[in-house]
Amino acid sequence: xxxxxxxxxxxxxxxxxxxxxxxxxxxxxxxxxxxxxxxxxxxxxxxxxxxxxxxxxxxxxxxxxxxxxxxxxxxxxxxxxxxxxxxxxxxxxxxxxxxxxxxxxxxxxxxxxxxxxxxxxxxxxxxxxxxxxxxxxxxxxxxxxxxxxxxxxxxxxxxxxxxxxxxxxxxxxxxxxxxxxxxxxxxxxxxxxxxxxxxxxxxxxxxxxxxxxxxxx
Numbered sequence: 513x514x515x516x517x518x519x520x521x522x523x524x525x526x527x528x529x530x531x532x533x534x535x536x537x538x539x540x541x542x543x544x545x546x547x548x549x550x551x552x553x554x555x556x557x558x559x560x561x562x563x564x565x566x567x568x569x570x571x572x573x574x575x576x577x578x579x580x581x582x583x584x585x586x587x588x589x590x591x592x593x594x595x596x597x598x599x600x601x602x603x604x605x606x607x608x609x610x611x612x613x614x615x616x617x618x619x620x621x622x623x624x625x626x627x628x629x630x631x632x633x634x635x636x637x638x639x640x641x642x643x644x645x646x647x648x649x650x651x652x653x654x655x656x657x658x659x660x661x662x663x664x665x666x667x668x669x670x671x672x673x674x675x676x677x678x679x680x681x682x683x684x685x686x687x688x689x690x691x692x693x694x695x696x697x698x699x700x701x702x703x704x705x706x707x708x709x710x711x712x713x714x715x716x717x718x719x720x721x722x723x724x725x726x727x728x729x
Contacts, residue, residue: 515556521579522556523630528572529554543567582627590619591629593655596637618653620724628723631657635720644669644680646697648725656720661713669722670694674706674715680722681706692716 529539529550536550543550543564552558560568569576595616618636622629636655639648647669648654656671664670668683672694681694692713694706708716 517580518556518559520582520630521559522554523632524579525568526554528568528574532572539571542571582630589622589629591622591625591634592617592619593634593636595653596635598637598640620655625655625724628655628657633658634723639680639725640678641680642700643696643698643703644682645699653726654722655724657723659718659721661716661718663721664718671719671722673717673719674708678719679706 529536534542536554537547539545540547540550545564549558553560565576565579568579595618625631625634628634634655634657636653639650639652639654642650659670664683664685666684669680670683671678671680673679674694679694681696684693684695686693690710692708692710694708694716696703696705706716
């Protein structure tokens with residue numbers, strides 16, 4: 513629990529500092545601390561004492577519990593998320609050759625992202641194809657979080673690679689039939705469930721889980 517609190521504190525402190533345009537040295541000067549102390553806080557190695565925590569809350573004009581309670585968000589707090597035209601470009605977003613200024617950003621309120629608001633590796637892209645158009649039509653914006661097979665939960669909407677192709681579908685585990693299902697939710701009658709036996713799951717690469725989608729109506 514202590515490590516979870518330190519991690520949440522470090523992420524939110526860094527976000528507030530960066531959004532305020534402050535360097536660690538400048539924040540340290542405001543608080544009467546050393547730059548090394550701010551660095552240790554942001555790395556999650558140390559947690560401030562009550563007086564220092566109150567000083568941070570006063571300076572950034574946030575409730576003190578914002579730093580250590582997961583479900584406390586600021587009403588106007590926004591998260592910047594890289595927006596890629598396709599999942600393929602999203603997949604290479606961490607390449608050293610891709611500069612931050614080359615990638616567009618979207619801003620979403622933390623209230624829409626819930627418990628994912630403090631995740632650092634979120635990506636957004638435009639939905640290709642119509643495999644989930646009961647939920648979101650082609651070219652809708654979705655936000656995803658990278659996960660692996662061990663993280664899959666029934667009813668997750670996932671991006672996966674099967675037979676060399678990217679696809680989006682609803683994941684379900686069928687213990688009776690000993691298969692995994694990846695189901696489209698579409699008006700396209702030509703689309704069908706991908707059925708994978710338990711022992712063949714290595715043939716499917718799980719890329720990411722959809723955590724938010726936006727639809728214009």
